[in-house]
Amino acid sequence: MRIAVVGAGGVGGFFGARLAAAGDEVTFVARGRHLEAIRADGLSVRSALGDLRVAPEAVVPSIADVPAADVVLVAVKLWDTEDVAKQLRPLAEAGATVISLQNGVQKDDVLREHLPARSVMGGACYISAFIEEPGVVRHNGTLQKLVFGEFGAHGAEPSRRAGALLDRCAAAGIEAEVSPAVERVIWEKFVFLTGLSGTTSAVRQPIGVVRGTPGSRALLRDVMREAAAVGRARGVDLDAGLADERLAFCDTLPADMTSSMHNDLKNGNRLELPWLSGAVADLGRELGVPAPRNQAIADVLSPYVMGAPATGAE
Structure with missing residues (x-):
């Protein structure tokens, strides 16, 4: 699966690195000193579940540099949501599924203001992780879980795209589930x-x-x-x-x-x-x-x- 991770901090860095280690084509979007450090030495993830390292070439400075994606995981701070949503429109219109792993309950409303509503899938994450130093993400403890699903599913079977992502999470050792009531x-x-x-x-x-x-x-x-x-x-x-x-x-x-x-x-x-x-x-x-x-x-x-x-x- 082609996965773009917008925001390579604790959340995006950890889950993106695990998916990359499982063989998915993951592109990280980062900036500042974190971007410079990853470009120089790659992205390191330190975790009790096993340390990981992502190659320097997996990071880009802009969403515009992501060639294509099946899934986009949004993991930036909430004040960046609107700017990111605007930049994601070409990927979404090309068929990418956009899932916000951010905090808050207004994030998906903002995404749907700028993207085709069909492209936005609901999501939540459960993890304690942070940037320990530029280029290094520290995972605290062992909790790491993703929950995602279609808005308005109301007990329906998981959609094909949700099921596909669930399979990739399983391959990556990420605890995950598809929820019929993601809101x-x-x-x-x-x-x-x-x-x-x-x-x-x-x-x-x-x-x-x-x-x-x-x-x-x-x-x-x-x-x-x-x-x-x-x-x-x-x-x-x-x-x-x-x-x-x-x-x-x-x-x-x-x-x-x-x-x-x-x-x-x-x-x-x-x-x-x-x-x-x-x-x-x-x-x-x-x-x-x-x-x-x-x-x-x-x-x-x-x-x-x-x-x-x-x-x-x-």
Whole structure:
């Protein structure tokens, strides 16, 4: 299978490298120091499941440099989605299936604004991985899973293209499944991720501290309840007890686990906040669903959205 991976960071780098190792023709789109390092020495993936290395010639600096693709995996930060969608149109019109592995619940709406709706398949990923240094991706732990499927499948058998990708994932040792309710899967992940990212960032502590302190534990629960309520108002079939179930799941996580947004906050990087707690608050307003806890997190962290703010000190 010809696969283009747009964004060769933790998510794209790991899954793309495993597919490449299984014999698929994978082209990575990267930029900056990461691109330069891959061009010089290839892409290295360090993982408890086995280290991998992708040859330097597998990386290109632009989507326009991808000759052809059967599947495009989008793994860039959420603020780049619209720009990437515009650039993907020639590949999509030529028949490529586009699957976003990004966080958030608005990503596929953005893709469908610029691409043929038929070309967009829903997707979600479950992994902890990051760029350890330019040219090197580190996979934390052993969790690595992809879920994808056609929008509006409603219990139908997997489509031919979904089944083909599932086969390639199996060959690559990637845990994967085709979901007949992929929009619900995306929202279920979003509910959890909004809680994890919002609270670890606002409290500036890992999940162990958040869940172990009564006030911040209540905040975590309420943030997820608000997100789930917004999803239901959007017509997504989410269980009434989803937030409480996700809270129980948080109790099983390693105490030192944090979120990518918390890491970005600590490192002074731009935040995906507007597409997480900010999105819950914005969508809640549109739908008439109160989301005061998510709004508070969006407000508290707003000075850091574009990175560490200038202090004004001389």
